[in-house]
Amino acid sequence: MLARLALFATLIVSALAGPLAAQDQLPPAPYAYRQLEDPAQEAKAQELMETLRCLKCQSQSIADSDASMAGDMRNQVRLKIKAGEDPEAIRGWLIERYGDYVSYKPELTALTWPLFAAPLVLLLLAIMLLRRRFTRGVGDND
Incomplete structure (x- = not known):
């Protein structure tokens, strides 16, 4: 009976470990490590990214962090800047989504x-x- 429970627990853990490990194996978002083509837009994006905290590292901005979550956030910032959104509107959206902690410039x-x-x-x-x-x-x- 105990051997069956151990086998069952092992099967459950291995079934759940696959999807969890696959999350970090996804390819990075398109603009996670690639700059925008327009230098003015990229400058706006960089300025904003330096004021946003990486939620995984917590001691680095998303501009400096190598965490996959920071890459996804950089991608979102660049896509929104490319679409013409205001940097403060993007900051507000990220604060609404992740809380005040994401901003190095608390209000x-x-x-x-x-x-x-x-x-x-x-x-x-x-x-x-x-x-x-x-x-x-x-x-x-x-």
Whole structure:
């Protein structure tokens, strides 16, 4: 009985492993590693791609990453630029699709304003504490 279960589990794993391995074996998208023919359009695409984070690498932009997902994203950016779409519209589409994390240029929204305000609040708190400490120390010496 145990041998049958082990055989069944092995068959299931091998049946599922094939499609998963095949995903990385697909050929890259047409514009993943090929630039646009129009230099002005390619410059727009490059500028945008440098501000978008690779979701797999996370520490590289999609312009620098060799991950297949970054290649697919580069392809999408180039196709949309070639079709005449505005880079900010493309950024919005990618943020809508993948979330705010995909952009290296976060926008101030109702959800992100605390992230922008927290450093200022901490800086003001530190200044107040230091001022209080130094003014108290100076006054005590008299």
